[in-house]
Amino acid sequence: MKENAKSTRLGWKIWFSAIVFGLVGQIAWVVENMYFATFAQDIYTNSGNRDMAYVVTTLMVIFSAITATVTTIFAGGLCDKLGKRKVFVSYGYIAWGLTIMLFAAIPMRADSHTLGLLGFLLVLFDCIMTFAGSTAYDAAFNTWTTDVTDDTNRGKVNTILSVLPVFATVIVFIGLGSLYKPTNESNWLFFIVLGIIPIVAGILAIFMMKDSSHIVKNQNPDFLKETFYGFRKQVIKDNRMLYVCLATSCILGISQQTFFSYLINFVQNTLELGDNFVVPLAVVIIGAAVFTGVMGVLFDKLGRKHFYLPLLTVIVACTLIVYLMEFMPKAAWLPVLYVAGIFMLGSILSLSAALMASFQDYIPTGTEGRFQGVRMCFNVLLPMIIGPLITLIIGLSDVDTSAAGFTPPFKIFLAASIVAVLAFLPLYFVRKDSDRLRLTLSEKRENAAAKTAQTEESAEITEE
Template sequence: MLALALTGQIAWAVENSWFNTFVYDTITPDPRPVAWMVAGSAITATLTTLFMGTLSDRTRTRWGRRRPFILIGYILWGLSTVLFPTVAYIQTTSVAIVMVVIADSVMTFFGSTANDAAFSAWTTDIATTETRGRVEGVLNLSVFLAQIVAMVAAGMLIDSVGYFTFFYTLGGIVILVGLVAGSLLQDAPLPAKADETQRPFLTEFTELFDINLLKQNRALFIILLFIMLSSIGMQVSLPYLIIYLENYIGVTKSEFSIIGGAVMVGSAVFAVPFGILADKWNKRNMLFVATIVSSLGGIFLSLVNTLPLLALTGLFWQAFSVAMGIASVAWLKDLLPEKSRGKFLGIRMIFWIAIPMVIGPWIGSTLIQNFGTPTTLNGQTGFVPAPIIFQVGSIISLLALVPLFFINDKK
């Protein structure tokens, strides 16, 4: 379990952190392809997780229910990661841009199928009341370790061996772990056929987009609206963060690894008291405080240029963003209808990933084109991201507080 969880989270963390810099450094410094790639990946991830998750629920094979999706998915995920950097060999920039968006979406499809849909469902299948805490502990540990690897090790490795060797190695590890761990994985026993009451597949899938759900669960959708707006604010700058630090501030990838590692460790330390407060304190008050402090952190991050201050402001920006996530998700789960929890957690992906990662990077790209510094890289014209992306993103995050005036967490 740990091998699959850790490998999957590292692959996701690297995609979120370094695929965008790869496009900027090797194909074009135009910010629009980054926005297109992030949007395509987000839509693919959301639809794949919802669709393939529902499909894996209904699958019955002699190899198991989740195992085929995990085994084959991880292998193809690793292979697509190996092939991803080869788009840089395409000489025509417009063709290379189209292919990099397609390649990232294909990789996301396999990753979402293997990890987000099948593996996540498998961990739920095998966990019992006695073991669920340990399972969740392993999963949360893998996320933290993956972020450390992506932030600390990846930048230094790319600086020393280059993008191509780095992606080839990462893809090879994903293939190897998927082949070995996927082959050894044991599916949970299938429920007896007599207990199955399956409705048509498309009926279950399309119910996720039923507008009547909004009318029936007003409080839930107010929380989802907060999650959507705050996530849009974060996505205005996050896809361009490393590009900004490297090209505007002058930070090397190795130096970013130090900053990113410090921020991730600090955020993880803060996560524990945040989790305790989310259970004991009024969640709306916690969201107000966390959103304001995180937004101020983003604004101050745009005003500093030394490593210590970048690390400090980045810590406030990200640590209190973690607090926002903990409180909002905890509040959301408190409100989930008992019989529809899976459905609403699927809907959360639309508000948390699909919409923000389409709108946020587009806003960031537009700001960079209008306020960024013109540049030429490898013969291609583009722009260096400007500090305004953090300032506008923080303002949008503050606007997420408006819906909270129409709801209260009574505690």
């Protein structure tokens, strides 16, 4: 069966909203996923407590994941109940920016009396920021994206959205990275400037964003029961392939989370690039973006299913290659980083986008918001608990106290490669079900088109 169908055209306002608000949301998440972790690692390294850097980073990631998941479950249910997305995105972004600014109050060094307090504040502020961000982005924006797309254009849209974290990283590193220094007494200006960005985006969303006219409101008066709709046994049984798709994303996410929070310090300190890490990392990021863009075109042209297994194979191979750099001459590190890094990151982004599009295809109409909480459990909660715990175990057994900065070990990429291998089993079944899914969705489109035509014909007869 031919997998691709004629793509439904999207208006410029939808593309503008998807790209701009998606990019701003990813800028904020880049700060949360990478800079907040780096921030904590730098504070405890400056204070002579490298072991605490692993502990606090792990606690931040875990509690942030729990906050994000719980928030998205309830906020997603509320989105369906009210039939609204825009209000959560616009005002949520404004609150998001304000919560990022909280980190401006934290200094870059702690003494023996304030180590615990600073750790508590880092975790607390991260959870507060995550609450605002998950309401605005994970619950509302992702539900809005599902509303305004269909199975003929989700591959393209989600591929573009998956590239946005890459551009967000470049913007933060190159455009704003000079404001952040591990040796500063405080990095308050960095967090204030970053907080302004989502605030401006939220104000812009009030005027530019528009909810879909096809939203099906949840009319069930039992809000609490409907909020946990996606966790019911019967719902899981009726939509089993949706959960198989999410299980694949979960394993892929665990693999990524073993190294993602440590990536900056890995490139800067472990690979000994120092302050020169920005350009190599930017090359990898931009190269991965180009790779992902090409994949997005191929997804629509040839069908996503043909790329599932090859992309996962590349992820396994490239994470293994990064680990093996430990045994290579240092002169080879940079060239290997460029090649392996581009294909590793590009494949992760591409496969994540493909799985996200498939997940959206599986969602029953009218339950888009309620399934965002389920997605968060698989894509955020479990990966951000299990992945960092794996790294914590590896890191505490391999702390380098002689290094000048915080140096994550190469072994975290070996762990990432091993975990990624486990994704082959559920991914096989996602690929196997692709033809059936596309046929079902095609029939739904045809039935909806026929119903619309019949309604218009009846309206014309009535007017006559």
